[in-house]
Amino acid sequence: MNFPSKLIENAVNEISKLPGIGKKTALRLALHLLKQKESFTEELSSALLALRKEVKYCNTCFNISDQEVCSVCSSPRRDKTIICVVEDIPDVLAIENTSQYNGLYHVLGGVISPIQGVGPDDLKIEALIDRISAKNTQDKVEEVILALPATMEGDTTSFFITRRLKEFGIKVSTIARGIPIGGELEFTDEITLGRSILTRVNYSAD
Incomplete structure (x- = not known):
């Protein structure tokens, strides 16, 4: 692809690094930005920089947050006796959009995959065990819901977590x-x- 400007080429190359965006789509986006007011691009750039520098991960469940503890974990309206275990942050957003779940979450950050070199120690499994075994919590966890992918890796992760939770005698369920x-x-x-x-x-x- 030939570009009339090196600046356009650089912008296209960077935009096309985003998932699902090819060079043609990146070019359309770059040209669209050129047609907008300069303030539009500045606001977009500022939002992206703030996203990268200021967004935190909850110290408890590892969901994205603006604070040290996310709004779900800190909410008095959530049922703190139930924890839903998910692979990653998009899963939390998907479940929240259903408005059918009122418990807490725990984001593993992936699933066990020996082929990709991901083992239990690479995930937030031990942090989950610590949450359940904590003696100083007001609300004792009574159920863990495994909302992991219906794949071999997801099933392996579910099996591993279930084995680890067996000693606590709590209910372990999985989504239908x-x-x-x-x-x-x-x-x-x-x-x-x-x-x-x-x-x-x-x-x-x-």
Whole structure:
């Protein structure tokens, strides 16, 4: 791709490093920024710099936060007896958007993957164990929900965590996995279909 300006080329190269953005899309974005008022680009740059320099990670659950402890962990309205374990921050946002969960979270920062060189010590598993075993907490954790990917790595991580939590005698559950709303059985993979049958629930016409 030939560029009329070295400045445009540099901007395109940097923008295209973002996930899901190729050189053509990066060029469109760069040209769009050129057409805007200078204040627009300055505000965008300031927001990105503030994002990188000022956003923190919660000391308790490792979710993104503006403070040392995130708004979820510090909220008196959350059920502190339940912890939902997720792979990464986008999973927290997805669950929060459902408005169906009112407990706390714990972000592992990944899943166990020997192929990629990720072991239990590379994740926030020990921090989870510390939260559950803490003696000075007012609200004792009664349930841990494993909301991890339905993959071999996710299942391996769930199995490892379950083994570690066995000594505490608390309830360990996992999110339901089954046929999505509007899904057709003939297009559903065998593993998902099999799990849906095994984890079937009672049906009521009431």
